[in-house]
Amino acid sequence: MSGRTADLFAPAKHRETLAEGAMILRGFALDRETALAAAIEQVTADTPFRHMETPGGHRMSAAMTNCGELGWTTDRRGYRYTRDDPETGRPWPAMPTVFRELATTAATAAGYTGFDPDACLINRYQPGARMGLHQDRNEQDFDAPIVSVSLGLPATFLFGGDRRADRPQRVPLEHGDVAVWGAAARLRYHGIAPLRAGSHPFAGEARINLTLRRAS
Ligand code: MD3
Numbered sequence: 001m002s003g004r005t006a007d008l009f010a011p012a013k014h015r016e017t018l019a020e021g022a023m024i025l026r027g028f029a030l031d032r033e034t035a036l037a038a039a040i041e042q043v044t045a046d047t048p049f050r051h052m053e054t055p056g057g058h059r060m061s062a063a064m065t066n067c068g069e070l071g072w073t074t075d076r077r078g079y080r081y082t083r084d085d086p087e088t089g090r091p092w093p094a095m096p097t098v099f100r101e102l103a104t105t106a107a108t109a110a111g112y113t114g115f116d117p118d119a120c121l122i123n124r125y126q127p128g129a130r131m132g133l134h135q136d137r138n139e140q141d142f143d144a145p146i147v148s149v150s151l152g153l154p155a156t157f158l159f160g161g162d163r164r165a166d167r168p169q170r171v172p173l174e175h176g177d178v179a180v181w182g183a184a185a186r187l188r189y190h191g192i193a194p195l196r197a198g199s200h201p202f203a204g205e206a207r208i209n210l211t212l213r214r215a216s
């Protein structure tokens, strides 16, 4: 079949609903790989990956940096968004167009119109790195979704519930997968299981995750 009607009613082939408000768009970023790689190079040349410290004094095993008007950071004083990179003292680099465009297109495909991200946290996991179960609560309003882009080595995403004690679902995330987390899923606990060793043509022995957010 062809034509508008068939397209409208055809299920998007890569769209998986994980829970109310949470969707995975498998392979959604694959046609933008080259531009994404260049943009990550450009951002991280300006503001390198670093291991931040939690308020409790632990070094995060994932290395992080940011782009956009606001960047997420943590140190002994707490978790927060800042306009300047505390390492360089300069503003975080601008959000590359390919990041913004990918995020708004994915949000729209998942049913969230008008997503206007002002922050992008970039996480780099090397083998053994993980992220414990947590909620993303440092943003001003929880009406906007968060869009995440998985690149490089595969990972096991831990999708918990509304309480920390809820047993998480294990969801595989692969290179090119884009996920959209909003509405009832926005405040669910989540994390990443320790990354298994391996190598991937996109990022070598690492997984890179972008999370695009509306922080203000
Ligand atoms: C579900 N990052 O940076 S992305 C984070 O793969 C973070 O680096 C993980 O959790 C990573 O805060 C997971 C997927 C994700 C991001 C935000 C969410 C899932 C989410 C917010 C609410 C619910």
Ligand code: FE
Residues within 6 Å of the ligand: 134, 135, 136, 190
């Ligand atoms: Fe998170």
